[in-house]
Amino acid sequence: MSAQSRARVLFLLAGLIVIVSGLALTLSLQMLGSPQTGNAPPPIMSWLPLIVASLVILGIGWWLLGSCHQPEEDSAQRLRALLEAAPDACIVCRQDRTILMANDQAARLFGYESSLLRNQSIEKLVPNWLRGTDASGPNPSPTSTPSGSWRLGLDGNLVGRRRDGSEIPIEISVSPLEHAGQRYVVSFIRNISERKKLEDRVRHSQKLEAVGRLAGGVAHDFNNILTAIIGYSDLLMGSVPQGDPVRDGLLEIKKAGDRAAALTQQLLAFSRKQMLQPTVIDLNALIQETQKMLRRLIPEDIEMQLQLDPQTRPVRADAAQTQQVLLNLVLNARDAMPQGGKLTIQTANTDLSSSYARKHTEVRAGPYAVLSVSDTGCGMDEATQARVFEPFFTTKVQGKGTGLGLATVYGIVKQSGGHIEISSAPGQGSVFRVYLPIAEEAVPTVSLTSGLTRTPPGTETILVAEDEDALRGLVRRVLEEHGYAVLAGKDGEEALRLCRQHPGAVHLLLSDVIMPNMNGPRLAQEVKSLHPDVRVIFMSGYTDSTLVSRGVSQGEAYFLQKPFRTDTLIQLVREVLDRAPTR
Known part of the structure; x- marks a missing residue:
């Protein structure tokens, strides 16, 4: 029985008691005023008890009803206070899915005033395409009211509709409530737009990482093949005289190999599997x-402006690869302005805050130098921006681009420990901002010059480890033609066995990085234990070995990127052998 029903019962009982008492008193007065006594009371006196009784009844009823309703009003006020104190939007709905109460957070979330939400259907806050029909009936369950409007259970992610018609991702949790004999449903609603954006960024980063691993593996295999194609082309061209038609065919083969090698290099840049040679560089000077x-x-119809902050701090990055980043961004801006426009290159210092890093999980907070390339071109919508760093994705007509330019930028920046972001909108141009970490100390690097300079022949012994037969045969042939003695093994174990069997000194180890049975870094350790003065050159289509990276940066080993030309191989071998050995 509700408090209001109990009050009514008490009201009736009290009234009956007083009325009976009043009747008894009236009869007593009439008896006292009978003719036998000679004292007849005035007529009004005979009804006075009933008048008094009625007034008493009204007073008691007023008191009882007041004492009953006061707790209800206090309870409702406390409920409103609790709802307003809640950090999330909160809506209380009746069984018919109309809104009884909504706090200010709910009003702000959906773009209404609180008073405008009261007595409205919860369907008002649900997009048409998400409205369900499973919550009808006189007694809908908590799993269908009000979240049944969204056709969802007790907890989950939904989409809400704001007053202006826009949609927002929300998280809702509902629970039943019984108050004053009535059943309600309380919904706590949270805007999860920022969380969704963060999740999308993480998924996109994971997607690019997966594509990068695939691209890196493909590039590694192709680089082995291309090294053999380009290398044997060089050898054959050296044996064919000028004017011979065969030489023209060999030249075309070599050109095709060089173009394929350039593509694989871009794939390696995207997959972050290049061997970078970081050093301290001045962005402005570069x-x-x-x-x-x-x-x-x-x-000529594109105006290029430089806005270089002279206070821009130096960064730690590979100079050649940073130059490639700038080149690709400028070419992308040029292609976005076929009718001309303005291209601006800027530099500046900035500090990325911890809150920014929380929104971009791959970013570390701290000081960065910023390289910005902006254009006044066609701009991009959000769908295009989401895919712009994917390899082979392009909005250009067929034949106008490979779709690897921005993918290369992404890979180089990420491998350098940096971050890249886009600001763009259709018809409003684009801004690419590259954040590179500030340099703390200089890093030694090996400067390799490429060219056709004549390298003197050698007489040293070189141990070669390469699992690709064609490439191993090419390297052996080139080295032997330049006077070197060569021990060649198909993997690390065979190379180590040849090293142990060789009676003389081994002056240089030329090894692939990834091989079956024993990899390059492990082979280098074993060979150094036998020949402490041996020099080491690692050659690979890509490397993800931290041992190789550390060895190159510390000068303990050198790196030759596949595919390479035969003259580059010979030049590096001579250069390394002429250097003092490292212990």
């Missing part, structure tokens, strides 16, 4: 050195 070449690539 841009100024490159601007002459950039201006030759830009048509």
Whole structure:
């Protein structure tokens, strides 16, 4: 029995008691005023008890009803206070799915005033395409009201509809409530837009990481093949005289190999499997050195401006790869302005806060130098921005691009420990911002010059370890033609066995990084234990070995990127052998 029903019962009982008492009193007065006594009371006195009784009844009823309703009003006020104190949006619904109460957070979330939400159907806050029909009936369950409007259970992720018609991702939790004999459902609603954006960024990063692993593996296999194609082309061209038609065919083969090698290098850059040679570089100086070449690539109807902050701090990155990043971004901006426009290159210092790092999980908070390339071109919508760093994705017509330019930028920046972001909208141009970590100390690097300079022959013994038969045969032939003695093994174990069987000194180890049975870094350790003065060159289509990276950066080993030309191989071998051995 509700408090209001109990009050009514008490009201009736009290009234009956007083009325009976009043009747008894009236009869007593009439008897006292009978003719036998000679004292007849006035007529009004005979009804006075009933009047008094009625007033008493009204007073008691007023008191009882007041004492009954006061707790209900206090309870309702406490409920409103609790709802307003809640950090999330909160809505209380009746069984018919109309809104009884909504706090200010709910009003702000959905773009209404609290008073406008009261007595409205919860369907008002649900997109049409998500409205369900499974919550009808006189007694809907908590799993269908009000979240049944979204056709969801007790907890889950939904989409809400704001007053202006826009949709927002929300998280809702509902629970039943019984108050004053009535059943309600309380819904706690949270805007999860920022969480969704973060989840999307993480998924996109994981997607690019998976594609990068695939691209890196493909590039590694192709680089082995291309090294053999380019190398044997060089050898054959050296034996064919000028003017011979065969030489022209060999030249075309070599050109095709070089183009394929350039593509695999871009795939390696995207997959972050390149061997970078980081050093301390001045972004402003690098841009100024490159601007002459950039201006030759830009048509006259595009104005290029440099806005370089002289206080920009030096960064730790690979100079050649950073130059490639700048080149690709400028070419992308050029292609976005076929009718001309303005291209701006800027540098600046910035500090990425911890809150920014929380929104971009792959970013570390701290000081960065920023390289920005902006254009006034066609711009991009959000769908295009989401895919712009994917390899082979392009919005250009067929034949106008490979779709690897921005993918290369992404890979180089990420491998350098940096971050890249886009600001763009259709018809409003684009801004690419590259964040590179500030340099803390100089890192030694090996400067390799490539060219056709004549390298003197050698007489040293070189141990070669390569699991690709064609490539191993090419390397052996080239080295032997230049006077070196060569021990060649198909993997690390065979190479180590040949090293142990060789009676003389081994001056240089030329090894692939990834091989069956024993990899390159492990082989290098074993060979050094036998020949402490041996020099080491690792050759690979890509490397993800931290041992190799550490050895190269510390000068303990050198690295030759596949595919390579035969003259580059010979030049590096001679250069390394002429250096003092490291212990």
